[in-house]
Amino acid sequence: MAPRTPTSTADSARAADPARAAALEVLEAVRTRDAYANLLLPRVLRDRGLSGRDAAFTTELCYGTLRGLGTYDAIIAACVDRELDAVDPVVLDALRIGAHQLLAMDVPPHAAVSTSVDLVRSVSNEGASRFANAILRRVGQGDLQAWIKRIAPDPQDDPEGFLTVSRSHPRWIVSALWDSLQAHRGAERAHKDIGDLLDADNARPGVTLVTRPGLAQVGDLTELGALAGRYSPYAAYLAGGDPGALAPVREGRAGVQDEGSQLVANALAMAPLEGRDEWWLDMCAGPGGKAALLAGLALERGASLLANEIAPHRAELVRRALRGYGDRLVGAEAVAGTRVEAATSAGIEAEPDAELEAEFVDSEGDGGEGGAEVTLPGTGTLQVIAADGIRAPWQPGSFDRVMLDAPCTGLGALRRRPESRWRRGPEDLERLTRVQRRLLSSALDSVRPGGLVAYVTCSPHLEETRDVVRQVVKARRDVERVDARPLLPGVPDLGGGPDVQLWPHLHGTDAMYLTLLRRS
Numbered sequence: 001m002a003p004r005t006p007t008s009t010a011d012s013a014r015a016a017d018p019a020r021a022a023a024l025e026v027l028e029a030v031r032t033r034d035a036y037a038n039l040l041l042p043r044v045l046r047d048r049g050l051s052g053r054d055a056a057f058t059t060e061l062c063y064g065t066l067r068g069l070g071t072y073d074a075i076i077a078a079c080v081d082r083e084l085d086a087v088d089p090v091v092l093d094a095l096r097i098g099a100h101q102l103l104a105m106d107v108p109p110h111a112a113v114s115t116s117v118d119l120v121r122s123v124s125n126e127g128a129s130r131f132a133n134a135i136l137r138r139v140g141q142g143d144l145q146a147w148i149k150r151i152a153p154d155p156q157d158d159p160e161g162f163l164t165v166s167r168s169h170p171r172w173i174v175s176a177l178w179d180s181l182q183a184h185r186g187a188e189r190a191h192k193d194i195g196d197l198l199d200a201d202n203a204r205p206g207v208t209l210v211t212r213p214g215l216a217q218v219g220d221l222t223e224l225g226a227l228a229g230r231y232s233p234y235a236a237y238l239a240g241g242d243p244g245a246l247a248p249v250r251e252g253r254a255g256v257q258d259e260g261s262q263l264v265a266n267a268l269a270m271a272p273l274e275g276r277d278e279w280w281l282d283m284c285a286g287p288g289g290k291a292a293l294l295a296g297l298a299l300e301r302g303a304s305l306l307a308n309e310i311a312p313h314r315a316e317l318v319r320r321a322l323r324g325y326g327d328r329l330v331g332a333e334a335v336a337g338t339r340v341e342a343a344t345s346a347g348i349e350a351e352p353d354a355e356l357e358a359e360f361v362d363s364e365g366d367g368g369e370g371g372a373e374v375t376l377p378g379t380g381t382l383q384v385i386a387a388d389g390i391r392a393p394w395q396p397g398s399f400d401r402v403m404l405d406a407p408c409t410g411l412g413a414l415r416r417r418p419e420s421r422w423r424r425g426p427e428d429l430e431r432l433t434r435v436q437r438r439l440l441s442s443a444l445d446s447v448r449p450g451g452l453v454a455y456v457t458c459s460p461h462l463e464e465t466r467d468v469v470r471q472v473v474k475a476r477r478d479v480e481r482v483d484a485r486p487l488l489p490g491v492p493d494l495g496g497g498p499d500v501q502l503w504p505h506l507h508g509t510d511a512m513y514l515t516l517l518r519r520s
């Protein structure tokens with residue numbers, strides 16, 4: 001294929017159908033700049049003046065294509081007479097968008113092909129557009145099921161291989177999710193459920209709202225058309241529209257938060273505790289979803305919350321998430337002398353209220369003493385600081401309840417971040433689990449004897465959940481496990497305990513994990 005003319009996709013694709021050109025721009029940015037589709041897309045839509053049905057169509061093109069990429073690439077590969085690596089990447093992106101329309105959307109086949117060919121012509125040359133035409137015509141010769149039957153391994157011989165191709169997940173993730181389902185639900189149920197779990201990852205999640213205790217009630221949201229949540233007393237589901245347009249969200253009295261996140265934060269707050277209950281810590285708080293819920297629950301009982309986050313720009317997001325509590329918020333500071341490494345989470349300023357969690361940990365703290373530089377906030381107040389939780393800058397044993405929502409692979413939130421499954425690799429685990437173990441040890445040191453630590457991840461991977469907890473608990477004599485299941489009343493299918501693993505296909509939440517530990 002002749003090289004394409006060296007113009008940027010964003011400019012040249014403007015000549016093509018605007019919705020499809022916008023989708024191509026997002027896909028190229030995801031591929032070349034590691035952009036996050038959920039953050040970039042709103043800007044691209046604004047920039048190109050797309051709204052209403054066009055914006056919804058573009059969103060489906062972007063998210064659907066990114067989620068289905070594994071399946072679409074396998075199908076395209078079967079239609080191309082060369083390795084996919086040898087195809088111009090931007091042409092391949094356009095083919096993926098075309099394949100999604102042909103195989104998963106109600107777009108008439110001739111429109112899917114001709115608009116994709118136009119798209120390729122707008123960013124490349126005549127030869128490339130003829131190539132795209134030929135490939136997409138071949139793709140359109142079968143429906144999705146027929147293609148899967150043709151190209152995926154036999155499910156009896158290679159069940160993981162079959163799911164990898166048919167459900168568009170990398171094989172290592174299929175394997176990890178299956179292992180976790182098996183550990184929590186038993187082999188038979190895991191075998192039955194794994195397809196449903198992967199399907200749930202591929203479905204667009206609804207928007208769940210959370211009320212901030214003391215500032216709003218679920219009724220304030222149902223009055224505006226939302227539906228009361230199933231499990232969390234603070235949750236409401238939004239049928240459609242922009243959550244930011246709702247007054248309670250705009251005013252910081254409500255936010256956007258997955259119901260699983262609400263349930264685990266509430267479980268920590270509700271767990272029975274003997275003795276003092278005045279000082280709460282959220283150790284890895286950015287961008288502040290759980291901190292905002294914990295803040296309201298703490299203030300309701302006269303307790304104080306210290307919200308800590310290693311990355312100063314994410315600590316600022318925590319402050320914004322707590323803004324509804326007005327003058328109860330007593331200040332934010334970067335702790336002097338604490339080595340704070342910047343966490344990578346591009347563009348988070350775009351969505352201060354969203355349930356947007358860090359993609360990666362960056363703390364390489366050496367685990368040394370942090371020094372007790374932080375004085376606890378006054379009674380009934382909230383404070384945000386930017387510090388490394390591994391080198392905790394507060395006195396050991398200061399807190400009564402500690403939330404450790406650890407940085408993780410995010411394998412439990414794949415449905416929310418359509419591209420993330422293609423960015424992760426099993427090689428991420430070693431670094432992450434090392435930091436998770438250090439943070440958990442530090443959390444246990446930070447809580448007083450008798451106090452509680454919630455270890456939470458938005459990943460069900462056994463190495464990040466069960467194994468981290470086992471290793472840390474085994475190395476100490478002062479920790480006992482608490483059955484967390486009764487702290488999620490009314491939530492079915494919580495498995496054998498004492499920890500809790502939520503699942504998108506069973507609970508409609510992210511696959512959030514919770515272990516509750518008491519320091520003896």
Ligand SMILES: C[S@@+](CC[C@H](N)C(=O)[O-])C[C@H]1O[C@@H](n2cnc3c(N)ncnc32)[C@H](O)[C@@H]1O
Nearest residue numbers: 284286287288289290310343358363388389405
């Ligand atoms: C899973 S997110 C927390 C999400 C948050 N609890 C919420 O509900 O909005 C993990 C956070 O931990 C932060 N982090 C990573 N390493 C840390 C460390 N050593 N100390 C404190 N925070 C850290 C990341 O920057 C990220 O913001």
